[in-house]
Amino acid sequence: MSYRCPKCFRTEQCCLCSYTKQFDPEVKFVLLMHPKESKKQRTGTGRLCKISMKDCEIIEGIDFSQNARLQNLLNDSRYFPVLMYPGPDAMNAKSEKLKLQMKSNPKKKILAILIDGTWFCARQIINKNKYLLNLNKMSFSKNYTSIFTFKKEPHPECLSTLETCYYFIQELKENDFINKNINPEPLMNVFKQMIKFQLQAENERVSGLRPNVHAGNFRYTKLKEIPDFKIEKY
Ligand SMILES: [Zn+2]
DSSP: OOOBOTTTOOBGGGOOGGGOOOBOOSSEEEEEEOHHHHHOOSSOOHHHHHHHBTTOEEEEOSOOTTOHHHHHHHHOTTEEEEEEOOSTTOBOTTOHHHHHHHHHOTTOEEEEEEEESOHHHHHHHHHHOGGGGGSEEEOOSSOOOOSOTTSOOSSTTOOOHHHHHHHHHHHHHHTTSSOTTOOOHHHHHHHHHHHHHHHHHHHHHHTTSSOOOSTTGGGOOSOOOOOOOOOOOO
16 A cells, blocks of 8 residues: 555645645535545545635545434534535525524524535435435525536536535625635645646556556546646645
């Protein structure tokens, strides 16, 4: 087993820790992580969220109905829990309902629950935890497109977990739910570096510099263009 960074779970050459710095989003994020996602670290962004944000927590599992930690958080009166989940009944940062809720409980912190995983894993988690759908659902007031375009999701508009946190923080900021000075850019910064490392590794495989160890790699026969992201090292 090769060395893995204990924080970002990447190899030494691909450690992402120096590309991010922690900030306090004034929201508590809880990522429900499918065990499959936790093993698959190449393109997972959940751990990058945890490194980047204060008070971000990952809970691993599939059925969380008996999970004491999640149930305690859901019943903790200091929080206003929401499930990041699209749909016609979902609120967003512009909704009156959210304004009223936060105004009547100014000391409460938003507890944003995200299902971290591929579309397939996320479906499985929802199916095992139907009660989560009874929570207030939260989505966005605008449409966003993922910059993670090489990941094969069923819909190109599917945002990664990290982008979901990033845009949610942006919208909460724009609508005065959290401090105007909060800067979520370290999230996007580390995400861009992850994409860069990933594309470089794929190109090395295509060029025969790396063994084709992953099933399905036959799809990658063309060199990919590496986007010219502006990336900071902190
Ligand atoms: Zn690291």
